[in-house]
Amino acid sequence: MGIITISRELAALGDETAHELAKLLGYRFVEKQVLDDRIKTSGIDEHKFKKYDERKPSFFASLSQDRDNYLHYLKTALFTEAEHGNCIFIGRGAGIVFKDMPGIVRIFLAAPLEIRVERVKSYFHCDERRARQIIESSDQDRIGFHRYFFDSKWKEPENYHAILNTGVFHPAACANIIKQINDQIITPEADAKNTTRLKELILEQNVQHHIMHEKKIPIHFLETTVTGSAITLYGVANSQPLVEAALEAAREIAGLVGTFEVHSEIQIVREYSVIP
Numbered sequence: 001m002g003i004i005t006i007s008r009e010l011a012a013l014g015d016e017t018a019h020e021l022a023k024l025l026g027y028r029f030v031e032k033q034v035l036d037d038r039i040k041t042s043g044i045d046e047h048k049f050k051k052y053d054e055r056k057p058s059f060f061a062s063l064s065q066d067r068d069n070y071l072h073y074l075k076t077a078l079f080t081e082a083e084h085g086n087c088i089f090i091g092r093g094a095g096i097v098f099k100d101m102p103g104i105v106r107i108f109l110a111a112p113l114e115i116r117v118e119r120v121k122s123y124f125h126c127d128e129r130r131a132r133q134i135i136e137s138s139d140q141d142r143i144g145f146h147r148y149f150f151d152s153k154w155k156e157p158e159n160y161h162a163i164l165n166t167g168v169f170h171p172a173a174c175a176n177i178i179k180q181i182n183d184q185i186i187t188p189e190a191d192a193k194n195t196t197r198l199k200e201l202i203l204e205q206n207v208q209h210h211i212m213h214e215k216k217i218p219i220h221f222l223e224t225t226v227t228g229s230a231i232t233l234y235g236v237a238n239s240q241p242l243v244e245a246a247l248e249a250a251r252e253i254a255g256l257v258g259t260f261e262v263h264s265e266i267q268i269v270r271e272y273s274v275i276p
Contacts, residue, residue, distance in 0.1 A: 001103075001194045002027065002186040004088045004178065005095035007154065008109040010138040011119040013166040013174075017109060018088050020175035025182065027086040035092060038077035044070055052149075054091055055141045068221060071149055072212065076205050082198055091142075095159060096150040101197050103190030105182045108160040109174065111167040161185070200226040203257060207231060207250045215249045217242055219266060224250070232263045240268060 004027065008014030015031075022029040039053075044066075052070040078097050081087060089098075095106040111119075113135070120131040146154040157163060161181050164174045204224040211217050211233075219242065222235040231254055237243050243266045254260040 001082070001191055001198070002086045002105070002182060003082060003098050003101055003103065003194065004105045004107065004182060005098060006088065006090045006107045006109060007095055007142075007160070008090065009111060009116065009142075010135055011116040011123070012109040012111045013119075013171050014090050014109050016171040017164075017166070017174045017178075018090050020171045021178055022088055024175045024179055025086070027088050028084065029088045029090075030081045032090070034081065035074075035077050035089075038080065039070075039073045042073040042076060044073055052145075054145050067148075069212075072205070072208060075201075076209070079198065079202050079205055083202070093146060093150050093152075096146070096152050099159075102193035103186045104194075105178065105185055106160045107178055107181075108155065108157075108163045109166050110155075110163060111165060115167040203231070203254070207233075207253045210253045211246050211249045215245070217245050217249060219243075219246050222246075226260075229258070229260050230263065231260045232265055234265045236267050236269050238268070238270060243268065 002025075004021065004025075006014055006018055008017075018029045021027065036053075052067060074092060075097055078089065078092070078094055081089075082098070095104075098104050099106075116135055117128060117131045120126070120134050121128060124131065124134060126134070143154050146152045152159060162177065164177060166174060169177070203226050207224045207226075208222055211219060212222060219233070219235040219237050222233065224234070225232045231250055233246055233250060235246075237246070243264055246266065247262055247264055250262045251260075254262060
């Protein structure tokens with residue numbers, strides 16, 4: 001199973017490149033609307049969805065439990081789509097979400113500002129001043145989205161296998177370059193490791209979902225890691241009984257798929273609360 005993630009500046013022809021790449025490789029391009037629908041039907045209402053989706057959250061929104069819920073459902077949507085096999089994701093921090101996968105290709109698409117301005121003017125039927133405002137707002141949202149949700153720098157070169165200039169390369173040419181990178185990285189060994197790692201990531205999400213949304217145990221900023229036969233919980237709780245309840249809930253889910261040791265790194269902080 002191969003995974004290609006594309007991060008892109010506004011008007012850097014991200015969708016066009018993804019469509020060309022999907023045709024070239026026979027991969028499935030998971031379009032924005034597919035992820036939107038999965039996230040919304042999982043429990044995020046329209047208002048909360050718009051506050052966070054590829055946006056820089058406000059100060060209070062960044063502290064809210066809604067933030068954690070959005071990230072949880074975003075990851076769940078990405079993992080669910082990845083289960084279907086070779087796929088291409090665009091935006092949504094997918095390159096960071098899947099960064100530990102043995103076989104992943106991460107691409108950034110950029111273009112010179114003046115070319116982006118002309119493309120935005122054509123697409124939105126606006127003047128140059130408005131086009132520059134749209135671009136600046138989009139860039140700031142994507143910078144903030146990556147910083148607040150993933151503690152990552154959106155345009156940092158080390159986060160990508162390649163940065164391609166769509167002011168120079170046509171989407172079809174970009175697709176050919178990405179294919180060459182993909183052919184080197186997605187080996188049979190990497191493909192097998194991807195399948196194993198994805199199962200671990202899905203188990204992490206299932207454990208978190210069971211604790212947070214089915215059992216409704218108030219572990220704030222809950223994170224789960226699965227490595228081999230070990231599951232570890234991280235977060236903040238008000239009491240030891242809550243920690244024990246979370247551990248028991250994790251064991252319930254783990255027992256459905258195998259034999260795992262479940263550990264806690266949850267910190268106990270009395271009278272801790274977050275903004276609802």
